[in-house]
Amino acid sequence: xxxxxxxxxxxxxxxxxxxxxxxxxxxxxxxxxxxxxxxxxxxxxxxxxxxxxxxxxxxxxxxxxxxxxxxxxxxxxxxxxxxxxxxxxxxxxxxxxxxxxxxxxxxxxxxxxxxxxxxxxxxxxxxxxxxxxxxxxxxxxxxxxxxxxxxxxxxxxxxxxxx
Amino acid sequence: xxxxxxxxxxxxxxxxxxxxxxxxxxxxxxxxxxxxxxxxxxxxxxxxxxxxxxxxxxxxxxxxxxxxxxxxxxxxxxxxxxxxxxxxxxxxxxxxxxxxxxxxxxxxxxxxxxxxxxxxxxxxxxxxxxxxxxxxxxxxxxxxxxxxxxxxxxxxxxxxxxxxxxxxxxxxxxxxxxxxxxxxxxxxxxxxxxxxxxxxxxxxxxxxxxxxxxxxxxxxxxxxxxxxxxxxxxxxxxxxxxxxxxxxxxxxxxxxxxxxxxxxxx
Numbered sequence: 001x002x003x004x005x006x007x008x009x010x011x012x013x014x015x016x017x018x019x020x021x022x023x024x025x026x027x028x029x030x031x032x033x034x035x036x037x038x039x040x041x042x043x044x045x046x047x048x049x050x051x052x053x054x055x056x057x058x059x060x061x062x063x064x065x066x067x068x069x070x071x072x073x074x075x076x077x078x079x080x081x082x083x084x085x086x087x088x089x090x091x092x093x094x095x096x097x098x099x100x101x102x103x104x105x106x107x108x109x110x111x112x113x114x115x116x117x118x119x120x121x122x123x124x125x126x127x128x129x130x131x132x133x134x135x136x137x138x139x140x141x142x143x144x145x146x147x148x149x150x151x152x153x154x155x156x157x158x159x160x161x162x163x
Numbered sequence: 164x165x166x167x168x169x170x171x172x173x174x175x176x177x178x179x180x181x182x183x184x185x186x187x188x189x190x191x192x193x194x195x196x197x198x199x200x201x202x203x204x205x206x207x208x209x210x211x212x213x214x215x216x217x218x219x220x221x222x223x224x225x226x227x228x229x230x231x232x233x234x235x236x237x238x239x240x241x242x243x244x245x246x247x248x249x250x251x252x253x254x255x256x257x258x259x260x261x262x263x264x265x266x267x268x269x270x271x272x273x274x275x276x277x278x279x280x281x282x283x284x285x286x287x288x289x290x291x292x293x294x295x296x297x298x299x300x301x302x303x304x305x306x307x308x309x310x311x312x313x314x315x316x317x318x319x320x321x322x323x324x325x326x327x328x329x330x331x332x333x334x335x336x337x338x339x340x341x342x343x344x345x346x347x348x349x350x351x352x353x354x355x356x357x358x359x360x361x362x363x364x365x366x367x368x369x370x371x372x373x374x375x376x377x378x379x380x381x382x383x384x385x386x387x388x389x390x391x392x393x394x395x396x397x398x399x400x401x402x403x404x405x406x407x408x409x410x411x412x413x414x415x416x417x418x419x420x421x422x423x424x425x426x427x428x429x
Contacts, residue, residue: 018166019166019168019169019211020165020166041202043195043199043266046263046265055268056264057265057269058266061194061266061269062194062198062269063169063194065169066169066191066213112264112265113264129264131262131263132262132263132264132266
């Protein structure tokens with residue numbers, strides 16, 4: 001057992017967990033943040049993607065103790081008080097989800113994509129960058145459309161913030 | 164996953180000390196092979212000794228042609244390192260196609276070469292680049308480091324600190340990824356070090372893990388062109404054979420990938 005402390009969505013958290021506890025289980029079971037999903041549990045599908053110190057990672061393949069001291073952001077930490085994050089809004093407007101299971105991971109990967117590559121993303125780039133996120137419903141078309149729109153909206157937000 | 168005890172090492176000698184004290188320890192950095200293996204209960208280390216927090220362990224430095232990459236440098240940091248991109252773009256390119264973006268944020272070069280998966284990409288680069296693997300005990304030439312499938316010459320309490328190499332005149336890596344796993348079914352790294360010193364590293368295909376295609380190296384030293392290796396035989400007897408491809412198929416793939424790499428390195 002280890003006392004694991006980390007910042008989750010801006011709040012300091014701690015829990016006594018076994019060393020073998022996965023980060024995704026720390027978030028879901030200890031912190032009741034069930035927006036992060038376990039899909040394949042083999043680091044393929046991306047339903048468990050969260051940001052650790054600003055970088056997208058598959059939380060089913062990170063131990064909670066490895067993330068101790070880190071700054072973690074989950075899908076629950078994206079939106080403002082009463083406003084969706086532009087990427088969430090874009091998924092809503094573009095019908096970027098059907099069953100919704102993969103959506104939290106898709107959105108966290110999409111936000112990471114914009115953080116790394118900027119708000120102007122070509123369709124080819126988005127498709128290549130989605131290598132590690134699997135969706136079984138949509139056929140990806142509307143996810144790609146959503147990410148392009150969300151990226152653009154994030155770009156506008158960045159510009160506004162800069163002004 | 165079976166229970167385990169996790170600790171963070173302060174430095175390389177602390178890591179070695181912790182390893183000696185452990186009943187059945189494993190070093191961990193990104194853990195992107197180790198943790199999936201543990202989840203399947205194919206590995207059950209009593210202790211995990213995290214070396215990724217050691218100071219300088221993830222650093223990459225480039226001074227003229229001399230490159231040093233810390234063992235805990237992630238695939239993403241290798242792929243996106245602007246100075247490395249200038250002197251050895253083929254290695255950045257290789258790193259940018261490992262796994263997916265989230266995997267590249269965790270997986271490390273040290274972990275990849277220590278594991279020596281026969282389908283991993285980095286081992287081919289290490290032998291083709293003539294890299295040296297620097298550990299807490301010694302410096303090991305890549306040719307002597309990889310000793311067989313999942314086997315290296317690392318001792319139990321030996322921890323990789325960095326890899327070093329001189330950037331080649333030109334180089335390229337071509338791989339044929341397995342359509343499902345994206346691991347190399349055949350990957351060939353060709354590096355031209357000048358003065359007729361050409362090295363060809365082959366991964367993914369051989370049952371013995373990574374190897375140097377010496378016959379291709381000889382042919383390329385005379386004539387650095389894709390056609391030059393037409394007469395080079397790739398021994399089917401050494402190749403892996405599974406549901407994804409027969410030995411004959413893989414032997415053919417090695418040559419096709421080699422030709423693509425040669426053309427790209429041009």
